[in-house]
Amino acid sequence: MKIKHWDTFAFVSIYHIAILALIPFAFPAFSWVALAIGIITYIIGGMAITVGYHRLYAHKAYQANPFFEWCILIGSAFAFEMSALMWSHDHRNHHNHVDTEKDPYSIKKGFWYAHVLWLFDYDRNYDKTLVTDLLKNKRVVFQDKYYLPIVLIVNFSVFFLGWAITGSAVASFFYGFLVRMALIHHCTWFINSLCHTYGSKTYARELSAVDNAVLALLTFGEGYHNYHHAFAADYRNGIRWYHFDPSKWTIWLASKLGMTTKLRTINTLTVQKSLVMKDKKMLVEHLSEEVDELAAEFKVKVEELAAVFEEKAAELTKKVRELKQASADQREKIELEIKALKASLKETWDEWVALTRQATKQFELSHAH
Numbered sequence: 001m002k003i004k005h006w007d008t009f010a011f012v013s014i015y016h017i018a019i020l021a022l023i024p025f026a027f028p029a030f031s032w033v034a035l036a037i038g039i040i041t042y043i044i045g046g047m048a049i050t051v052g053y054h055r056l057y058a059h060k061a062y063q064a065n066p067f068f069e070w071c072i073l074i075g076s077a078f079a080f081e082m083s084a085l086m087w088s089h090d091h092r093n094h095h096n097h098v099d100t101e102k103d104p105y106s107i108k109k110g111f112w113y114a115h116v117l118w119l120f121d122y123d124r125n126y127d128k129t130l131v132t133d134l135l136k137n138k139r140v141v142f143q144d145k146y147y148l149p150i151v152l153i154v155n156f157s158v159f160f161l162g163w164a165i166t167g168s169a170v171a172s173f174f175y176g177f178l179v180r181m182a183l184i185h186h187c188t189w190f191i192n193s194l195c196h197t198y199g200s201k202t203y204a205r206e207l208s209a210v211d212n213a214v215l216a217l218l219t220f221g222e223g224y225h226n227y228h229h230a231f232a233a234d235y236r237n238g239i240r241w242y243h244f245d246p247s248k249w250t251i252w253l254a255s256k257l258g259m260t261t262k263l264r265t266i267n268t269l270t271v272q273k274s275l276v277m278k279d280k281k282m283l284v285e286h287l288s289e290e291v292d293e294l295a296a297e298f299k300v301k302v303e304e305l306a307a308v309f310e311e312k313a314a315e316l317t318k319k320v321r322e323l324k325q326a327s328a329d330q331r332e333k334i335e336l337e338i339k340a341l342k343a344s345l346k347e348t349w350d351e352w353v354a355l356t357r358q359a360t361k362q363f364e365l366s367h368a369h
Contacts, residue, residue: 001113001117001120001121002121003120003121004120004121004122004123005119005120005121005122006120008119008120009119009120012116012119012120012185015178015181015182016182018178019174019178019179019182022170022173022174022178025170025174026170026171026174026175029168029170029171029174030171030175031166031168031171031172031175033162033165033166034162034166034168034171034172034174034175034176035175037158037161037162037172037175037176038175038176038177038179038180039180041078041158041176041180042078042180042183042184043220044075044078045075045076045077045078045079045080045180045181045184046079046184046187046188046219046220047075047220047246047247047250048071048072048073048075048076048078048079049076049079049081049087049184049188050219050220050221050222050247051072051220051247051250051251052064052069052072052073052075052076052084053072053076053081053084053087053088053091054091054222054247055235055247055251056069056072057084057085057087057088057134057140058087058088058091058092059232059233060133060233060264061232061233061234061235061251061263061264062235062251062255062260062261062262062263062264063260063261063262064254064259064260064261065258065259065260066139067259068254068259068260069137069139069140070139072084073139073140073142073143073150074150074154076143077150077151077153077154077155078154078155078158078180078181078184079181079184079185079188080151080181080184080185081184081185081188082147083140083143083144083147084134084140084143084144085131085134085135085140085141085143085144086124086144088131088134089124089126089127089130089131090104090122090124092130092131093127093130095229095232096130098207098208098209098229099207099208104118104122104124105118105122105192106118107192107193107196107197107208108208111193111197112193114189114192114193114196115189115190115192115193116185116189118192155177158176158177159172159173159176159177160172162175162176187215187218187219188219190215190218190219191215191219191222191223191225194212194215195209195210195212195215195222195223195225196208196209196210196225197210198210198212199211199212199215199223199225199226200226201226202226202227202275203226203227203229203230203231203271203274203275203278204226204229204230204278205226205278205282206278206282207226207229207230209225209226209228209229210225210226211223211224211225211226211227212224212225213243213244216237216238216243216244216245217244220245220246220247221237221238221243221244221245221246221247221248222237222247223237223238223244224237224238224239224243224245225237227239230274231266231271231274233264233266234264234265234266235248235251235263235264235265236248236265239271251263269313269316269317269345272309272313272349273309273310273313276306276309276310276352277306279302279306279352279356280302280303280306283298283299283302283356283359283360284299284302284303287299287302287359294362298355298358298359298362301355302355302356302359305348305351305352305355306352308348309345309348309349309352312341312344312345312348313345315341316338316341316342316345319334319337319338319341320338322334323335323338
């Protein structure tokens with residue numbers, strides 16, 4: 001790999017060296033206030049990236065009012081991850097070309113390349129057509145134009161505030177700035193490296209992206225990366241009630257306060273239909289390569305059960321459409337039919353999950369629901 005962006009390389013290298021060099025001085029100067037400032041700015045900066053840069057700007061998973069946008073655009077200064085325009089440009093490029101040569105931070109080029117080295121090597125062929133919507137957003141364009149002054153003003157203000165409160169420039173600089181920035185960077189980079197390496201693949205096993213619950217804790221819910229790559233338009237990454245996704249909760253809460261609208265979600269049936277289609281394709285392809293009778297039996301079962309699920313799903317979709325146009329006296333009958341279909345579909349889904357798990361375990365295929 002040839003370093004093409006020496007300015008970025010110097011910045012990343014210098015602040016890592018500075019952290020190591022200041023450790024002997026930072027420990028004696030430790031301050032709970034400085035640490036609190038570091039934690040608070042870590043949360044603000046990290047959430048500005050996940051809630052704003054990622055789900056709002058890169059994927060248009062919801063809409064936000066100007067106040068909410070300004071909170072994101074200013075709060076992101078704590079993250080030092082470029083402007084929202086450039087970040088979204090690169091991220092859309094990543095999704096359009098994931099796991100290919102055109103992927104800016106492709107895991108196919110190696111773990112450390114995907115983690116950080118791409119920043120020093122990436123040739124950004126800026127394509128306005130990727131971000132035409134964002135170029136119409138005056139707030140995003142303003143932040144892009146004045147990104148460096150915004151970053152400097154925000155971070156120097158917090159640094160001097162921390163210094164004034166603690167009486168220690170070292171504590172404020174180390175805990176409130178350097179460590180916070182390094183943690184935000186590495187947690188973001190872990191999504192590009194670890195979340196394309198270690199975890200489970202439930203929704204898009206053909207891709208390198210995985211779900212990693214541990215990383216979700218560090219990245220405000222971004223760890224459910226396999227689901228995200230399968231359904232990027234969903235404002236949620238963690239779709240289960242027990243999934244740790246504070247970014248989702250923040251967007252939802254903001255909607256209740258009137259700051260966000262049009263939250264996009266993928267309904268359960270759509271997710272299940274997609275899974276059945278992808279699972280069937282993968283299983284049939286792999287089982288067709290096996291020569292024993294057991295594989296042939298599994299192949300038949302997979303095809304038959306997939307057909308049953310697809311038939312029931314189509315019938316349920318049809319009944320839901322009928323309900324929307326039904327008269328008052330027809331509604332009760334159709335609602336009962338829908339309830340029965342949902343129960344039947346759930347049974348078929350449970351059978352499908354059990355069958356695919358059995359098949360993948362039997363024939364050592366990568367799968368997890």
